[in-house]
Amino acid sequence: MVNENYYGAKDTWLTPLDYLPYIKRTKNILTLNIPKNTELDKTISFVCTDKNFCGNYVTYARSNGNEIKEYAVDIYDIDNTEEKFLYHYIFRGYNLTGEKGYSDVKDWNYDVWYEDATDATYQNISFYSSFGKNENIKLCIFVTAYSSFPTGGNSISVDIDTYNTEYKNNYPYVTNIYCRMYFLESDGKYRVAEVNDLRIGNGVLNFPTAKKNYYFSDIDYLDKILYNINYGNGAQLNDAYASLSIFLNSNHDAEGDDRLCTGVSGRRYIPCIGFFPQITEDIISTNKTFTEKGVKVYISDPQGIDTLCYRCIDLTDNYWIKNDFYEFCKKQTAYFGMFFVTSVNNINLSLVDTNTFLGIMDKNGITHGEYSSGYDNVKQFNFDIDLIDTEKKIPETEEKDSGDLTTNLNTYNLTSGQRYYAMVESNFNDVIKFINLGYRPTLEELSIDFKGKNPVDYIVNALIYPFDIPYSYELYNVTLGGINVLKSPYDENSEVVKAQYLTNSTQLFDFGTIAITPKYNDFRDYEPFTRCELQLPFCNTYVIDLKKFMGKNLTVKYSIDFPTGSCSAYIFLNDLVVDIVNGQIGYSIPLNGLAQGEYQNQIINSKFRLDQTLINTFSNFTNTATNIISGNVTGTINSIGNNLTDISRGEQITYNLKHTAPNISSISTASPLCSFSQDYRARLVFYRSKNPNFDKTIYGSTVGYACLKFGKLSSFSGFLVISNIKLDNINCTDTEKNMLKNLLTSGVYN
Amino acid sequence: MIDIKIGNVTDDNKVIHKTFNERATIAGEINFPCDILNPELIVSRETIMNTDNYCYIPYFGRYYFINNITFNGKTKILQLSVDVLKTYENELQNCDVTVIRDNDKPTYIVDDKLPINTNNYYIEGKYLPNNPLYTDGKDHNILLGVISSN
Numbered sequence: 001m002v003n004e005n006y007y008g009a010k011d012t013w014l015t016p017l018d019y020l021p022y023i024k025r026t027k028n029i030l031t032l033n034i035p036k037n038t039e040l041d042k043t044i045s046f047v048c049t050d051k052n053f054c055g056n057y058v059t060y061a062r063s064n065g066n067e068i069k070e071y072a073v074d075i076y077d078i079d080n081t082e083e084k085f086l087y088h089y090i091f092r093g094y095n096l097t098g099e100k101g102y103s104d105v106k107d108w109n110y111d112v113w114y115e116d117a118t119d120a121t122y123q124n125i126s127f128y129s130s131f132g133k134n135e136n137i138k139l140c141i142f143v144t145a146y147s148s149f150p151t152g153g154n155s156i157s158v159d160i161d162t163y164n165t166e167y168k169n170n171y172p173y174v175t176n177i178y179c180r181m182y183f184l185e186s187d188g189k190y191r192v193a194e195v196n197d198l199r200i201g202n203g204v205l206n207f208p209t210a211k212k213n214y215y216f217s218d219i220d221y222l223d224k225i226l227y228n229i230n231y232g233n234g235a236q237l238n239d240a241y242a243s244l245s246i247f248l249n250s251n252h253d254a255e256g257d258d259r260l261c262t263g264v265s266g267r268r269y270i271p272c273i274g275f276f277p278q279i280t281e282d283i284i285s286t287n288k289t290f291t292e293k294g295v296k297v298y299i300s301d302p303q304g305i306d307t308l309c310y311r312c313i314d315l316t317d318n319y320w321i322k323n324d325f326y327e328f329c330k331k332q333t334a335y336f337g338m339f340f341v342t343s344v345n346n347i348n349l350s351l352v353d354t355n356t357f358l359g360i361m362d363k364n365g366i367t368h369g370e371y372s373s374g375y376d377n378v379k380q381f382n383f384d385i386d387l388i389d390t391e392k393k394i395p396e397t398e399e400k401d402s403g404d405l406t407t408n409l410n411t412y413n414l415t416s417g418q419r420y421y422a423m424v425e426s427n428f429n430d431v432i433k434f435i436n437l438g439y440r441p442t443l444e445e446l447s448i449d450f451k452g453k454n455p456v457d458y459i460v461n462a463l464i465y466p467f468d469i470p471y472s473y474e475l476y477n478v479t480l481g482g483i484n485v486l487k488s489p490y491d492e493n494s495e496v497v498k499a500q501y502l503t504n505s506t507q508l509f510d511f512g513t514i515a516i517t518p519k520y521n522d523f524r525d526y527e528p529f530t531r532c533e534l535q536l537p538f539c540n541t542y543v544i545d546l547k548k549f550m551g552k553n554l555t556v557k558y559s560i561d562f563p564t565g566s567c568s569a570y571i572f573l574n575d576l577v578v579d580i581v582n583g584q585i586g587y588s589i590p591l592n593g594l595a596q597g598e599y600q601n602q603i604i605n606s607k608f609r610l611d612q613t614l615i616n617t618f619s620n621f622t623n624t625a626t627n628i629i630s631g632n633v634t635g636t637i638n639s640i641g642n643n644l645t646d647i648s649r650g651e652q653i654t655y656n657l658k659h660t661a662p663n664i665s666s667i668s669t670a671s672p673l674c675s676f677s678q679d680y681r682a683r684l685v686f687y688r689s690k691n692p693n694f695d696k697t698i699y700g701s702t703v704g705y706a707c708l709k710f711g712k713l714s715s716f717s718g719f720l721v722i723s724n725i726k727l728d729n730i731n732c733t734d735t736e737k738n739m740l741k742n743l744l745t746s747g748v749y750n
Numbered sequence: 751m752i753d754i755k756i757g758n759v760t761d762d763n764k765v766i767h768k769t770f771n772e773r774a775t776i777a778g779e780i781n782f783p784c785d786i787l788n789p790e791l792i793v794s795r796e797t798i799m800n801t802d803n804y805c806y807i808p809y810f811g812r813y814y815f816i817n818n819i820t821f822n823g824k825t826k827i828l829q830l831s832v833d834v835l836k837t838y839e840n841e842l843q844n845c846d847v848t849v850i851r852d853n854d855k856p857t858y859i860v861d862d863k864l865p866i867n868t869n870n871y872y873i874e875g876k877y878l879p880n881n882p883l884y885t886d887g888k889d890h891n892i893l894l895g896v897i898s899s900n
Contacts, residue, residue, distance in 0.1 A: 419898035422890040431894065460895035467883050471890045480896055502893060512879035522856035529866060537883065556878055563895055585883075586893065680883040686874040690867045697853075699864070704851030706861035714843035721851035730841045732834065735787060739834045740842070747851070748835060749765040 407577035420502035422471030455480035463586035471500035511556040539583030
């Protein structure tokens with residue numbers, strides 16, 4: 001059950017498709033904009049990694065809520081052709097009000113703790129914060145890892161560094177820690193590791209080898225507290241750096257690791273994640289403005305190698321140590337993320353709002369997130385998705401999409417002239433049987449113009465679909481030309497075949513929206529280096545013009561015309577239909593022999609020429625009947641054979657034709673149903689040219705990447721090939737000017 | 751006699767801001783007739799070292815490559831050619847340029863020199879998010895159209 005006090009109202013949660021926050025990687029720079037008119041009083045950090053990409057970001061706002069700063073993120077791109085994986089991460093930190101706090105510092109109860117491996121060393125994920133006075137803190141930690149992340153031998157342990165200080169009454173307590181570890185299985189789904197035993201303190205959280213079948217996409221599970229670590233009476237956090245240390249157990253020997261540092265408590269650790277205030281006296285002063293907070297993020301891999309992902313505040317080397325982030329990324333198979341938000345209160349520097357972010361990273365290293373604000377902040381924290389490209393780009397105009405760019409599709413219901421039954425196969429077979437076995441007109445009907453009473457004549461078409469068509473709730477008698485279709489055609493008291501009506505002549509089917517995003521952010525995203533096609537079921541393959549669609553949303557909606565079985569795939573560019581592809585989704589069940597029925601009508605109605613025509617048509621009738629008999633038909637044709645023998649004599653022919661003129665219809669089920677076995681989903685397929693490995697640095701410095709940039713030469717550096725230069729204010733000879741131009745156009749180093 | 755600031759550079763010739771490792775200022779005599787862009791200077795044999803490959807001549811106000819050193823008894827003849835990039839390095843910075851290649855990264859301008867194997871593709875597939883045509887069963891999947899007035 002979602003405790004809305006913790007997480008904010010459920011309806012404030014965004015869907016995973018709302019990409020918040022959205023970060024864009026441009027070479028080594030990731031940036032994220034926050035609109036300046038947002039009343040911010042929060043700090044956010046997050047980290048995300050995969051095998052080939054690591055990045056993190058910190059932003060913060062001053063306590064007055066007006067000044068906003070962003071920190072760019074150091075991203076190290078690994079030249080790796082290995083396919084990237086999806087990663088999920090979340091770390092949640094929050095506090096509550098209204099809960100009773102604890103006033104005393106409690107000691108560890110070491111008897112309760114469980115050590116996983118006696119020789120395991122600890123990697124510390126430290127969490128520093130300045131929490132509010134006497135507030136209870138609950139921390140939630142989620143970790144994802146590859147399924148190969150060794151369980152049993154690896155675990156997450158949670159420790160709280162506590163000791164008595166003179167500030168012990170002023171700082172919050174941790175009462176509960178929730179922890180969940182997800183394993184990325186080979187089938188691409190995440191499963192939650194079971195946890196048998198969780199401890200707080202110097203203990204170890206044991207993640208056993210068995211995994212339950214929870215799927216990460218079941219977001220509800222995030223609201224379920226799987227591991228409720230009741231810390232008893234709580235543990236008070238230290239004042240100067242109220243810390244929750246989280247140890248990641250591993251076989252990594254921290255000794256000799258230059259990241260190893262010593263905390264105030266004397267404990268040695270490698271800082272993993274920290275959220276800390278500036279360590280000055282201002283922190284605890286009520287008169288000063290809280291200035292900056294910082295985050296460092298470390299990631300551990302199953303081998304226990306930790307690497308600092310990000311450090312936003314450069315403190316003294318005693319606490320924060322730089323690391324070779326790039327080297328670590330190559331070994332990265334598991335990661336730990338944190339997204340923590342707090343607001344800063346001038347008075348007591350307390351956490352008054354907390355937020356969580358569930359992030360999903362796609363193959364392009366772009367995070368998509370679901371964001372929820374805390375209980376006391378109904379207003380959503382809206383990140384403005386604005387990409388800052390600090391690198392020089394080719395000149396672009398400010399022209400944006402404008403005008404009437406929305407297409408509304410409607411459905412249409414045909415209500416007059418025809419009726420459409422939505423049938424199950426058994427009912428349809430009843431109809432066919434009724435037709436095949438023949439309709440016996442009454443003598444009264446024979447004495448009048450029989451035309452128009454052949455039930456087959458009233459059938460417009462019969463179509464079969466690979467899915468359920470929209471049908472009414474109620475059942476109706478199936479009638480053909482006012483004649484009830486009977487389940488037992490020769491029994492006038494027989495039950496009438498019933499079926500539902502088709503409720504909509506046309507209906508829209510939405511395949512959803514997908515963003516067409518660049519992979520390289522350069523010319524390779526376009527033809528002929530990248531080609532894209534859209535496979536449309538039952539229609540055709542549609543070639544996506546990447547020049548049109550790049551950076552935009554593609555939506556596909558089908559409008560199906562049920563009476564005809566045709567479908568039209570509407571291709572949307574954002575909200576505008578730019579193309580329509582037609583296809584056929586309903587397949588006609590051929591109703592052969594209608595000509596025969598018409599012929600029969602002519603025979604029957606031609607009373608004065610009846611005998612003559614009978615003689616002439618007998619052979620035709622026989623031939624036709626033979627054809628029908630030899631074909632694949634549903635329904636019985638035995639009656640036709642019987643009638644043939646009966647019509648050997650003219651009078652009999654006349655009589656039989658009059659009374660038992662069968663409505664010969666050959667129903668063949670040999671319809672082209674091959675497409676029913678195809679994929680029903682629309683799919684984008686990208687064909688991308690392979691990029692061979694080559695030294696990009698040498699290429700850049702000797703050949704140069706094609707570009708088109710304008711400016712003063714002083715604004716460019718490195719290797720340059722210049723096509724045009726205006727040699728103003730150079731006091732040189734004409735020969736020297738030509739020499740300059742020749743050199744610049746061949747390539748120079750500025 | 752004119753002053754020659756002699757020394758060397760190890761930068762590529764196409765570097766604009768070359769680092770001129772000036773070793774000494776020596777005296778030299780212009781070998782007339784003299785082309786200011788490709789002058790010849792006569793200097794004492796002892797004043798030139800093997801590492802010297804570059805010089806600056808204040809009289810001409812230009813930097814020069816030492817293309818050749820000809821031994822001529824007690825003197826040496828320096829054959830120079832002007833280095834326009836270094837000479838006008840500051841003035842160049844204020845010039846408007848159009849850069850068509852740089853060492854930054856690929857852009858949206860097609861780079862015909864970038865080694866890309868357009869004969870070999872890899873394929874990426876993405877389903878659109880919804881599967882609206884799918885129904886668990888195919889129960890009412892037959893449509894029968896009939897003429898009717900009601």
